Every structure is written in C-alpha cells, then in structure tokens.
Amino acid sequence: YREIVVKGKRCTSKAKLHGKTVIVTAAGSNTGIGKTTALDLAKRGARVILACRSKQRGEAALEEIKRDSGNNQVVFMQLDLGSLKSVRSFAENFLKSEPRLDILINNAGVQMQGRTADGLGLMFGVNHIGHFLLTNLLLEQLKACGPSRVVNVSSMAHYFGKIDFDCLNTHKALGLGTSFMEVLQYYSDSKLCNYLFTHELAKRLKGTNVTCYSLHPGAINSELARNINSTLQLFLKPLTAYFFKNTEQGCQTTLHCALQEGIEPFSGRFFSNCTVKEVSDKAKDDAASKKLWELSERLCGLA
Numbered sequence: 398y399r400e401i402v403v404k405g406k407r408c409t410s411k412a413k414l415h416g417k418t419v420i421v422t423a424a425g426s427n428t429g430i431g432k433t434t435a436l437d438l439a440k441r442g443a444r445v446i447l448a449c450r451s452k453q454r455g456e457a458a459l460e461e462i463k464r465d466s467g468n469n470q471v472v473f474m475q476l477d478l479g480s481l482k483s484v485r486s487f488a489e490n491f492l493k494s495e496p497r498l499d500i501l502i503n504n505a506g507v508q509m510q511g512r513t514a515d516g517l518g519l520m521f522g523v524n525h526i527g528h529f530l531l532t533n534l535l536l537e538q539l540k541a542c543g544p545s546r547v548v549n550v551s552s553m554a555h556y557f558g559k560i561d562f563d564c565l566n567t568h569k570a571l572g573l574g575t576s577f578m579e580v581l582q583y584y585s586d587s588k589l590c591n592y593l594f595t596h597e598l599a600k601r602l603k604g605t606n607v608t609c610y611s612l613h614p615g616a617i618n619s620e621l622a623r624n625i626n627s628t629l630q631l632f633l634k635p636l637t638a639y640f641f642k643n644t645e646q647g648c649q650t651t652l653h654c655a656l657q658e659g660i661e662p663f664s665g666r667f668f669s670n671c672t673v674k675e676v677s678d679k680a681k682d683d684a685a686s687k688k689l690w691e692l693s694e695r696l697c698g699l700a
C-alpha cells in the first residue's frame with residue numbers, strides 16, 4: 398500500500414526553468430503542498446512568486462525556499478483569494494512588476510465554513526471564484542508568454558460534488574453549526590467547480606499556446622482539515638501520517654501537469670498519480686461548465 402498508493406508515481410520531467418516565471422498560490426504553509434511545489438520549481442531555476450495570504454508565513458517560506466534551492470529569484474506577493482479586491486490588486490502588482498508568466502499554479506484551498514470578504518461561501522469563494530478571477534486577469538500575460546500552462550489543484554472529492562444552479566448552493570455561506578458532512582459536500586462542490594472551470598478554460602484556449610489541467614494530488618498529510626473536531630484529529634493524526642502522502646510526494650502530480658513534455662493534447666483533462674484519468678459524467682457536462690463560467694464572470698464583475 399505504502400509503495401503504490403503513498404509513494405505513487407513521481408514527476409519524471411527534467412525540465413529546467415531558467416528565465417521562466419511561475420506563480421504558486423498558497424506556497425507559504427509549512428504543512429501544505431504549495432511550498433514543496435514552489436521549492437521544486439525554484440530548484441529548476443524558475444523565478445517563483447509565492448502568492449500567500451499571510452505576509453509572515455510567506456516571507457518565512459521565501460527565506461527557506463531561497464536557502465534550500467540556492468535560487469534567489471523567489472518573491473513573496475500578498476494574495477487573499479477570499480477577497481476579489483485583493484485578487485485584483487495582486488494581479489495589478491504582478492503585471493506591473495513582472496515581465497512574464499509561464500506557469501500559474503492555482504493550489505490554495507480551504508475546507509471550512511465561513512464566508513469571503515465579498516459574502517460568498519468560503520469554499521466556493523476561495524477554491525473557485527478567487528482562482529477564476531486570478532486566472533482571467535493573468536490570461537493575456539500567459540498568452541503573450543506561451544507556451545504556458547494553468548494548473549488547477551482540484552481533488553477526487555469532485556466525484557461527490559454537485560452544481561445546483563437553482564439554489565446556487567455552491568456559494569451559499571455556511572454558518573456556525575454546519576455539520577461536518579455539509580462542509581465535505583460544499584468542499585466537493587468547490588472541487589467540481591475546479592474541474593468544470595478547467596474543462597471550459599481549455600475550450601476557450603483552443604488555438605492559443607496556453608494549456609490547462611486539473612488534478613488530484615493524492616491524500617496528503619497536510620492540515621487542510623484543520624477545522625475538524627480536535628479529539629478526532631488526535632485519533633486521525635497517526636493514521637494520516639502513516640497512510641497519506643507527505644507534501645513532497647503530494648506535489649508530484651502538480652509538477653507533472655506544470656512540466657511534463659507532451660501532455661498538451663490533454664489540455665482540460667484531470668490527472669491523478671501523474672496520469673490522465675477519466676472523470677464522472679457530471680464533470681464532463683459542457684452546459685454546466687459554460688453556465689458556471691458565466692455565473693463566475695458575473696460574481697467577479699468580469700461580465
């Protein structure tokens with residue numbers, strides 16, 4: 398089990414990234430896959446932008462990544478995906494100060510109740526809407542620097558997701574007292590949005606030199622589920638430490654989608670364990686992905 402599932406396949410690309418610029422969202426957490434992704438890209442010579450919410454954690458990660466990669470081209474830029482204003486000001490600063498963008502890795506994610514600064518459900522707002530706006534604001538730069546890629550970190554959980562446009566439950570804000578199962582359901586919905594966004598984006602990018610991919614990174618021993626009951630956490634900790642991937646193993650499929658040569662014909666597809674995978678029928682729904690795109694544009698003020 399540990400050999401096949403926990404270790405899993407590794408990204409085999411030997412690509413070097415000197416002269417290329419990469420953004421990784423949420424690369425500041427010591428316990429998440431954003432930082433290990435950023436470290437690998439820095440080791441390959443990329444200019445890496447750590448787009449993180451916390452200045453303190455982002456700057457600490459910056460020093461560590463510089464030290465461990467021997468690459469000084471690592472920059473922290475503040476980004477709160479739960480605020481459309483913050484996403485716009487990040488994109489503005491980035492476009493003002495950075496002449497190119499080759500890879501955008503939309504990695505940040507939350508699995509907890511709450512609402513964003515704009516009043517959206519936290520999981521829908523951060524996991525989907527924030528990244529939707531960010532990608533759209535940076536798309537011209539990606540096109541200008543192509544061949545370039547957008548990598549959306551989704552999850553297997555998207556199989557359990559549903560997009561109910563009638564009650565728009567994907568952006569209903571969850572209040573206190575929301576059950577654990579409801580949190581999981583809305584998390585899964587937001588991860589289905591990640592897939593549908595990638596599916597529609599690939600269609601809109603046809604004929605350009607930008608490709609996009611979504612992925613499941615594996616079950617990772619991170620702190621994504623930090624908000625679940627602390628007694629349950631105590632019980633789960635040793636199990637996840639043994640049965641789940643560590644963050645270095647957990648970033649391999651992200652790296653594969655960002656770097657692997659020859660996967661361009663799979664633009665818009667879903668990857669797991671560094672391999673392209675089939676998705677459920679509801680994820681292949683062209684009408685839903687178009688409708689979600691249009692709703693997202695309206696919510697971001699892009700329409």
Ligand SMILES: NC(=O)c1ccc[n+]([C@@H]2O[C@H](COP(=O)([O-])OP(=O)(O)OC[C@H]3O[C@@H](n4cnc5c(N)ncnc54)[C@H](O)[C@@H]3O)[C@@H](O)[C@H]2O)c1
Pocket residue numbers: 422423424425426428429430431448449450476477478479480504505506507523550551552553613614615616617618619620621622
């Ligand atoms: N952990 C798993 O088993 C697992 C499984 C499948 C998919 N994923 C996905 O992998 C990605 C990374 O998760 P992880 O496991 O490394 O967890 P993590 O909690 O360590 O990382 C998530 C990061 O997102 C950041 N973040 C949260 N809200 C933000 C905001 N408003 N603005 C900017 N950044 C914000 C957090 O600070 C944190 O650094 C997520 O998209 C998650 O949904 C994780």
